[in-house]
Amino acid sequence: MILVLDFGGQYAQLIARRVREARVYSELVPFDAPVEEIIAREPEGIVLSGGPNSVYGKEAPRVDGRLFDLGMPTLGICYGMQLMALELGGKVGATQIREYGRSDLRVKEHGMLFMGTPEEQRAWTSHGDAVFAAPEGFAVTAETSSVPIIAFEEQSKGFFGVQFHPEVRHTEYGMEILKNFLFEACGCTPDWTPVNIITDTVEKIREQVGDAKAICGLSGGVDSATAAMLVHRAIGDNLTCVFVDHGLLRHNEAEQVTEAFGKNSEMPLVHVEAQERFLDKLARVTDPEAKRKIIGEEFIRTFEEEASLIEDAKFLVQGTLYSDVIESGTRDAARIKSHHNVGGLPEIMDLDLVEPLRNLFKDEVRVVAAELGMSERMVWRQPFPGPGLAIRVIGDVTAERLEILRKADFVLQDEIRNAGLYRELWQSFAVLPAIHSVGVMGDARTYAYPIVIRAVTSDDAMTADWARLPYELLERISNRIINEVSGVNRVVLDITSKPPGTIEWE
Numbered sequence: 001m002i003l004v005l006d007f008g009g010q011y012a013q014l015i016a017r018r019v020r021e022a023r024v025y026s027e028l029v030p031f032d033a034p035v036e037e038i039i040a041r042e043p044e045g046i047v048l049s050g051g052p053n054s055v056y057g058k059e060a061p062r063v064d065g066r067l068f069d070l071g072m073p074t075l076g077i078c079y080g081m082q083l084m085a086l087e088l089g090g091k092v093g094a095t096q097i098r099e100y101g102r103s104d105l106r107v108k109e110h111g112m113l114f115m116g117t118p119e120e121q122r123a124w125t126s127h128g129d130a131v132f133a134a135p136e137g138f139a140v141t142a143e144t145s146s147v148p149i150i151a152f153e154e155q156s157k158g159f160f161g162v163q164f165h166p167e168v169r170h171t172e173y174g175m176e177i178l179k180n181f182l183f184e185a186c187g188c189t190p191d192w193t194p195v196n197i198i199t200d201t202v203e204k205i206r207e208q209v210g211d212a213k214a215i216c217g218l219s220g221g222v223d224s225a226t227a228a229m230l231v232h233r234a235i236g237d238n239l240t241c242v243f244v245d246h247g248l249l250r251h252n253e254a255e256q257v258t259e260a261f262g263k264n265s266e267m268p269l270v271h272v273e274a275q276e277r278f279l280d281k282l283a284r285v286t287d288p289e290a291k292r293k294i295i296g297e298e299f300i301r302t303f304e305e306e307a308s309l310i311e312d313a314k315f316l317v318q319g320t321l322y323s324d325v326i327e328s329g330t331r332d333a334a335r336i337k338s339h340h341n342v343g344g345l346p347e348i349m350d351l352d353l354v355e356p357l358r359n360l361f362k363d364e365v366r367v368v369a370a371e372l373g374m375s376e377r378m379v380w381r382q383p384f385p386g387p388g389l390a391i392r393v394i395g396d397v398t399a400e401r402l403e404i405l406r407k408a409d410f411v412l413q414d415e416i417r418n419a420g421l422y423r424e425l426w427q428s429f430a431v432l433p434a435i436h437s438v439g440v441m442g443d444a445r446t447y448a449y450p451i452v453i454r455a456v457t458s459d460d461a462m463t464a465d466w467a468r469l470p471y472e473l474l475e476r477i478s479n480r481i482i483n484e485v486s487g488v489n490r491v492v493l494d495i496t497s498k499p500p501g502t503i504e505w506e
């Protein structure tokens with residue numbers, strides 16, 4: 001296992017992902033986790049992540065110096081490298097030119113980290129400071145035209161530093177460099193797969209829940225379904241699944257969920273019709289965070305009510321993922337949105353949470369789901385947010401506006417599936433903004449809503465790029481939406497990546 005000390009860098013969780021891709025388990029811990037705690041976790045190596053600060057800044061996060069006395073292989077990335085340099089007697093300073101994006105590096109000495117990689121290679125950098133003098137005993141292994149010390153290492157002590165980001169795909173040999181650290185420096189064995197967590201997780205759930213009963217909110221997505229299957233393995237019929245129709249679902253979605261999990265499934269399913277209840281609470285609420293909080297709270301209250309009907313139900317199972325946990329704001333990463341199943345939870349709850357997927361990324365959940373025997377269609381369903389269409393109907397959420405969006409979204413999905421692109425896209429959906437524009441249809445003036453097409457590719461929703469959909473497909477989608485959905489007279493395409501945008505509009 002590799003621990004990544006998180007200094008608040010935007011790529012910190014990507015490091016953990018890449019390490020897992022190399023089949024070594026990895027987790028993030030805050031940069032100031034006590035050294036005792038780190039030792040107790042028995043990692044085979046440590047990575048110090050990048051971060052937004054300058055090591056000389058007043059608020060600059062530092063490490064406990066004892067970390068470097070543990071005899072543990074350590075890789076400092078960007079800010080992490082600078083900290084390592086500073087802590088071990090090197091010098092760090094501001095570079096003349098701030099490097100962002102691509103840089104060409106030249107390997108001077110392959111050492112351990114650059115083993116098996118060419119002398120010239122492309123790397124992704126993002127920094128203003130750099131190491132000016134390496135600590136004693138360190139070999140400078142690579143340089144760029146503007147930064148003479150872009151990588152260093154002290155093999156006998158197991159210390160390595162890179163000023164660029166090996167975890168970013170644009171770094172040509174990033175994965176090789178990480179693997180050299182994992183397998184050569186740390187001596188890790190590449191035997192971890194997400195499937196490994198099944199036995200362990202089932203055991204932990206049994207311990208946590210004991211003889212009590214649990215309920216699980218099923219959304220119809222792969223996460224909650226996988227969470228339910230794991231808990232079902234652990235406690236069998238003591239689990240009841242609850243599907244809340246909050247009226248914010250897509251076309252035919254409720255039918256699909258009850259069909260998939262209803263009659264033929266071994267897990268008992270309760271279907272709660274709560275459309276009115278949610279819409280009443282959302283009436284005239286336009287602030288995105290307020291919507292999220294209301295929906296999160298109503299979900300929990302509905303579950304509590306259902307749980308109160310089940311004797312001895314004390315636990316609520318949720319399909320919370322690692323990326324939800326991180327995006328809802330760990331202490332070192334800024335809060336972007338309150339995901340309804342994490343930050344949107346009310347403070348006082350009658351039910352304890354069981355979150356078996358809390359440490360997994362989406363693609364890892366898909367591997368677990370397939371292993372548990374879930375149907376391919378379910379495994380590959382695109383993610384759909386808990387607050388549903390409420391965060392895609394911008395502004396006022398009314399039954400009428402929801403229906404417009406539902407119809408447009410259905411057309412979009414239909415065309416995307418017909419074009420064979422559904423699985424390639426991380427998500428594809430329609431958004432209904434709170435504006436009107438003028439059009440002309442059948443010689444008459446129209447004044448109606450536009451529909452926004454949002455389609456993105458992504459590995460894990462932490463970053464995303466807008467999908468380059470073929471023009472012919474866009475044309476079909478646009479024609480069909482305007483012809484088939486009354487109340488819409490214009491279709492526009494969202495061409496924003498994340499960052500700077502987010503995937504959802506609210």
Ligand code: XMP
Binds near residue numbers: 341385386503506
């Ligand atoms: P953003 O919009 O933050 O979304 O780029 C990242 C991913 O998370 C999904 N999402 C949510 N999922 N509850 C969820 O279960 C939520 O409150 C929520 N908000 C966003 C979003 O669809 C995308 O896949």
